[in-house]
Amino acid sequence: MAMGGMSMGGLPPLKDFPKMYWAAVGSAIGVATLVNIFNHALHRQRLSAVQAGQPKPAKPKSLFFLSNATLFAITREASNFSxxxxxxxxxxxxxxxxxxxxxxxxxxxxxxxxxxxxxxxxxxxxxxxxxxxxxxxxxxxxxxxxxxxxxxxxxxxxxxxxxxxxxxxxxxxxxxxxxxxxxxxxxxxxxxxxxxxxxxxxxxxxxxxxxxxxxxxxxxxxxxxxxxxxxxxxxxxxxxxxxxxxxxxxxxxxxxxxxxxxxxxxxxxxxxxxxxxALRALYANVSFFHPQQRQNGQMSGFWACKAEFTPLAHDTTRIVIQNPPISWTPGQHVFLSCHSIVPLQSHPFTVASIPQDGKMEFLVKAETGGTRHFFRHAEKTNGLPASSNKSCTKTVAIEGPYGCLRPLRQFDSVVFLAGSTGATFTIPLLRDILQGWKENASTSKQLSSLFRTPVGAVARHVRFVWVVKSRGQLEWFSEQLSAVFSEYQNLQTQLRNIKLEITVYVTCDESFTEEHKTLLSTIAAPNLGTAPNRPQEPQHGAVELRSRLSSLNGKEKAAESKEKITEVTFMDPISPNRTACGADQTCCCKATVSEPASPDIISPCCCCKVDGPSSNPSTRPLSLTSSTPSANQKQKLIVHPQISVMCGRPRPKSIIRKSLEQALGESAVVVCGPQGLVADVKHDVVVLSDERAVHKGTGAQGIFLHTESFAY
Incomplete structure (x- = not known):
């Protein structure tokens, strides 16, 4: 029985009301689409301004752009409030x-x-x-x-x-x-x-x-x-x-x-x-669609993707696909499945590498279900040759990439905050900005066109903060962070207006932060005439940056144990009868560290209860690579010497404020981590936007916020 034509008391017929609803929905989608188009145009305009050498490309100047910036600032401040x-x-x-x-x-x-x-x-x-x-x-x-x-x-x-x-x-x-x-x-x-x-x-x-x-x-x-x-x-x-x-x-x-x-x-x-x-999955996983890579010997067999599983610290698995058949942009994720390990399951993982690496890398925290099976497989097969029956290399399938994020190259200042595996999202974005700086320094200029995104980066100042529990988590990306900072130092000779600050906060490994501080003081000791606030020149001939991946390889451990070890002791004001509060009987620091503080003046921090009097200090041995002066020995740091390593937790509000105060245009704040960290950063951005009266006549520039959260 047809009822759509029914009209009740002069009211519109029933069939018109669904159309009215979709008129409202379509209007909302239309407004959001116009905002998206404007953002794309703004991105192109800012990058083109950088290539033209215009000052302050991320700062709105005309009445139209100023009006939009004010409207966006008010909308962001209101919408993010909780x-x-x-x-x-x-x-x-x-x-x-x-x-x-x-x-x-x-x-x-x-x-x-x-x-x-x-x-x-x-x-x-x-x-x-x-x-x-x-x-x-x-x-x-x-x-x-x-x-x-x-x-x-x-x-x-x-x-x-x-x-x-x-x-x-x-x-x-x-x-x-x-x-x-x-x-x-x-x-x-x-x-x-x-x-x-x-x-x-x-x-x-x-x-x-x-x-x-x-x-x-x-x-x-x-x-x-x-x-x-x-x-x-x-x-x-x-x-x-x-x-x-x-x-x-x-x-x-x-x-x-x-x-x-x-x-x-x-x-x-x-x-x-x-x-x-299905079509995207077929293209990504069947080698038939990638003849060039087959000719180059990068693929063999029917399936295109083979991955290597490596166990890391904190029940984490590193999965690496060499010569991936698809490309992606930093911050995107793919759905990965390995049916020989976990049948009929597909999980989304953020790609922790950039396309220029020539590999697709994932860091997967083992929880329950499929991710736990990945870690167990990596543990069992680590160190075995690829020809063995239980090889760590397996055929995998990927689907994607998925994900969308406003390009961060267009912002004047960028603040990254990550907790634990949240760095898999922020580090590729950091490296993408570094790639933009390289394009700025390049002498060869690309001709811009309507269908080609301008190269380069607007960003002048980048602040990267990573909160980890221990040395083991830091080792996940220690090599990448060190390489990023070294490349940044090389670019400073050509781009004098860029600035990069990287800080790692360690919450559950006080011995490591003390060890790191001891090594830094040993390196800095000969330069007594250097001004205290001036960064040292990169004369680090005695420093070897290395990765100490907890891959549980027996041969590597045996070789490493043959190195000469010196025990360094320091006075611990905490009683030996204290109660451990972290995993594996570790002591986790819950105190926050103010941003201006120097790592050298931060006192030992622990949330554990003290059962005995603090007047009886104890000594704890720390195993370090030998610091005895020798021509044949080198001190070893996990990360670049100018990357700050602090014990405690950061104050996001002070970190963001410091970046905003020196910004010459719109800034971006990107956070990825536990839900508590994400909620706190969102609250801090709203408070700072209101406090600074962004785009309300004070001269304070806009703040774009992007959040990604996960739950433990």
Whole structure:
């Protein structure tokens, strides 16, 4: 029975209300698309200004750009604000104003469309409201599927990655449940006075089919809650797809034919995404599509990708694919699967390398499920030859790359903050800016065109902060960080206006920070005439930067143990009876370190309880490579001597403020790490934006914030 043409009391027909909803949704997507286009144009304009030698390219000058900068500053400050409720043990954070406003706006549009023109107190309008709510409900299905795909049309238009739209996908499903409940509730309330609900369920097949669809939607929303889907994610994905298939089927047989277009569109979007994903996976993993690499001997066999698994400290696996068949941009991720280790599972991992490396590298923290199997395989096969039956090299499959981020080269100052494996996201971005500096220093200039992004980088000042637990985590990227700083020093002879500061905060390995400080003091001791605040010239002939990867290789350990070892002791004011508070009986420092402080004046820091009097100091031996002066021996540092290594935790607010105060244009703050760190940085950026009155007549420049979080 057709009901779309029904008009109630001079109101628009029912079939027009889904169109009204999509007019509102389309307007919102259109505005976001225009902002994305403006950002792309701004990126090109800034890089072109750098190539032309214009000063302060990241600072808006015309009235148009100043007006937009002010509007963006106000919007960012408001959207990132979140109410924080401190409790005894933790801080409870409400969702940000931006996310809350978007969800509330969607709900308000839906409620207005359902109740417009009706008297809610009139009992004779209940069935009419129920019909209207049904049409509004089914119109939301295409939006839910639009936001769910990996190859996301909304994300492409708005410049937003698929995983950043996933929360909106879940909230739109909850809004769908709300309107479906209103649809069902108003029919039941109209039948209840006559005890007609049971009769309808028995006689009218449309009613019980709709009730099954509603029950399935309730299950989908419930099972998508964070604790439920995190319990066993692979099982969640499987049941999620089956549940949606059942939902779509019952909705189809419950609704009239005139609204089936809102069912076929989601089905088409689902298969469109699956076909595109399948084609991308075939291209990335079948060597037939890469004849040049086959001719060069970089590929052999049918499959294109082979990966080497290496165990690292802190239950982390390094996975490396040499000569990858696809390219990517820093900050993107791919879905990786190895069916010979973990069958029928695919996990998203951030690519920790850049395309110029000629390899695709991942650092995977072993949790439960597939990532734990990866680590166990790496432990068992480490050091075995590639020809053995249990080789550490396995055939893998990749899908991607996915992810979207505003290019950071266009900002005047960039602050990176990472915690633990969050460095897999920030280090490639840091290296990309360094690549832009190399392009600035290059004498060969590329001709700009409409279809080619200008080369170079606007960034003048980069601040990189990484919080690790111990030496083992620092060794993950010690070589890369040291190489980055060495290349930066070489570029300073040509680009005198650039500045790079790298600081590593170690929270659970006080002995390592003391060891590092001892080595630095030994190196710096002969230069007594050097000014205290002036960085030393790079005369580090006696320093060898090396990587001490905890790969558990027996031969390497045996060879390393033959080196001459000297025990260095220092006085520890903490009692030997203290209680360890970290993993592996380590003492984790929870005190924050002020940014201006020098590593040389930071006192030992520990959160552990002291059971005995602190007046009886104890000595702790630290195993160091011999520091005895010898022509045949060299002192060894894990990282470059001018990379600061501190004991404690950073103060993000002071770090960001220091960078903003010297900025000559728009700045960027990028944070990746635990949810607590991300929330604190977001709060600090909002406070600093308000405190400095960004683009409100004070001269303070804009702040772009990008966050990536993970949970332990």
């Amino acid at each position: 109410i924080r409720i401190p409790t005894k043990d933790r801080i409870f954070r409400l969702p940000t104003v931006g996310r809350t406003s978007l969800v509330l706006a969607n709900m308000i549009v839906l409620i207005v469309l359902i109740f417009y023109g009706f008297d809610v107190n009139d009992r004779w309008s209940r069935e009419d409201i129920g019909y209207r709510a049904g049409f509004v409900t089914i119109s939301q299905l295409p939006l839910i599927f639009l936001l769910a795909g990996k190859n996301n049309i909304v994300g492409l238009l708005t410049g937003t990655s698929h995983e950043r739209l996933n929360w909106l996908h879940r909230w739109c499903a909850r809004c769908l449940l709300l309107t479906a409940t209103i649809h069902m509730g108003y029919f039941f309330s109209d039948w209840a006075p006559y005890n007609y609900i049971g009769t309808q369920l028995k006689v009218n097949t449309l009613v019980w089919k709709g009730l099954v669809a509603w029950a399935m939607l309730v299950w989908i929303v419930f099972s998508s809650m964070t604790p439920i889907r995190g319990w066993c994610y692979e099982l969640f994905v499987l049941q999620h797809l089956v549940s949606f298939a059942v939902l779509i089927g019952f909705v189809y047989i419950h609704t009239p034919a005139e609204v089936h277009i809102y069912i076929w569109i989601p089905v088409g979007l689902f298969f469109f995404d699956r076909v595109i994903r």
